Amino acid sequence: MSMYLHNTLTGRKEEFTPAEPGRVRMYVCGPTTYNYIHLGNARPLVVFDTLRRYLEYRGYDVLYVQNFTDIDDKVINRAREEGLPALQVAERYIEEFFRDAGALNVKRASLYPRVSQHIEDIIAAITALERRGFAYPAGGDVYFAVEKFPAYGRLSKRDPAEMRAGARVEVNTAKRNPLDFALWKAAGPGEPAWDSPWGPGRPGWHIECSTMALKYLGPGFDIHGGGADLIFPHHENEIAQAEAGAGGPFARFWLHNGFITVNQEKMSKSRGNFFLVRDICSRFQPLAVRLFLLATHYRSPIDFDDAGLQAAEKGLERLENTRRLLGEACCRLAAADPHPRDGGGTALTGRVEELRREFVAAMDDDCNTARALAALYDLAREINTYLATTSCPEPGAVQAATRILEQLGGDVLGLFGRQEQGLDSALLAGLMDLIITIRQEARQRQDWATADTIRDRLRELGLTLEDTPRGTRWKKG
RNA sequence: GGCGCGGUGGCGAAGAGGCUAACGCCGCGGUCUGCAAAACCGCUACUCGCCGGUUCAAAUCCGGCCCGCGCCUCCA
Incomplete structure (x- = not known):
């Protein structure tokens, strides 16, 4: 090629x-x-x-x-x-x-x-x-x-x-x-x-x-x-x-x-x-x-116009969400028992490779980043779907998907920043764990007012909470 | 005047002879959820500036026209 x-x-x-x-x-x-x-x-x-x-x-x-x-x-x-x-x-x-x-x-x-x-x-x-x-x-x-x-x-x-x-x-x-x-x-x-x-x-x-x-x-x-x-x-x-x-x-x-x-x-x-x-x-x-x-x-x-930049921010967020989901899946893997796999991992890995090829074909064609991006979004959707429908993801599939996403979106297109490190982010993570635990207690006694207030106030501070069946997660932005 | 680029859905943007015209954003409906978020599913261009032509077949090729832009001077 x-x-x-x-x-x-x-x-x-x-x-x-x-x-x-x-x-x-x-x-x-x-x-x-x-x-x-x-x-x-x-x-x-x-x-x-x-x-x-x-x-x-x-x-x-x-x-x-x-x-x-x-x-x-x-x-x-x-x-x-x-x-x-x-x-x-x-x-x-x-x-x-x-x-x-x-x-x-x-x-x-x-x-x-x-x-x-x-x-x-x-x-x-x-x-x-x-x-x-x-x-x-x-x-x-x-x-x-x-x-x-x-x-x-x-x-x-x-x-x-x-x-x-x-x-x-x-x-x-x-x-x-x-x-x-x-x-x-x-x-x-x-x-x-x-x-x-x-x-x-x-x-x-x-x-x-x-x-x-x-x-x-x-x-x-x-x-x-x-x-x-x-x-x-x-x-x-x-x-x-x-x-x-x-x-x-x-x-x-x-x-x-x-x-x-x-x-x-x-x-x-x-x-x-x-x-x-x-x-x-x-x-x-x-x-x-x-x-x-x-x-x-x-x-x-x-x-140049603001609408285009706003759309780009949303698109980036979409990609970031997939990275986050993959990161969580990795954590789940580490903690998982050797439960029987419920399948789909091989199919995902195949799709991932297919989309990687599409990405490469696009870039080979006079550096067509617009088309390459389309493959990247398709990749994100495939990964999201897999993770959303699988309670126990397969390690090989998750690793392959992570590697390709990071290579194409991160190494090649340069769209992913480095993970924040250091004392401040460690402190923030600790505080968020604490707040989420307290809010979880409120939720368990169906104190929705308290739970919602915490979520709204954090939102004002630029932190978003997402409640999922597996617990609450948070992100900046 | 010379050379060059572009006109595709509400917006942005791929596609350059033949699968249902990618993908993202927005909007609407749905699944999930205490609600929300995220995620997923569905809907939104019988049509690709206009008019002709070639072809079994054209958004894609040819001709003409209209519109927008750039370079010809420093400029990414």
């Missing part, structure tokens, strides 16, 4: 196999660190994190690199506003990035290279391009000469000749061609600068990604990902730089996620219609935000 991914380069789904057996090398464009990340930034993080997790589930060793653009015009402007050094501002937003990404259960990348720490590599790359005749200096700047690279436009399917005709009038007359782009920018007064053969300055935006990707992943690496708005010019330029410099293919598969929209319009910092991840996470469960992002195929647009 092979995996297929939609490659922007060819516009088709293609069978994916890594260049190096057993090992996948991938690069995802990271944020420019001048602000907290918004939901639009979060989508590629979650989408490509999920792809990475799935590749790992499939047994690949994944080398996952994501950059930080910690030096560019926006960071410099932000630093100016705040009256702080640019790198200090960047450092702070990098820390905040990890906080937000962590809330969304995004695994750490293998490496997070930063532009400011790769100036030497970037200068070397530009020098090489210059030597090969692909770059030219102009008054302290250095530009890439697009017409020297015949394949320009292949990724974004644009014809450079037509673009030239439609291009805006360039203010910058230093460029030979309006499509040429800066590899190196001369420093303005008071701007952070590094010495270079062309004078003090800083790297252009595109050269950092291709340089760092090549440095850590090598030419011909497997997957390069990012938002669809990066196709042109960013990724087109990366290809031009990398392939002109190295003379060989840069990345094999180009993957692009669709946008988040608000009222059908693209969410972006420049439009000002963006929602910060931290703000959304204060209103909804962070893992529900992750689920919301995975409920739609990664290439389709998602329109």
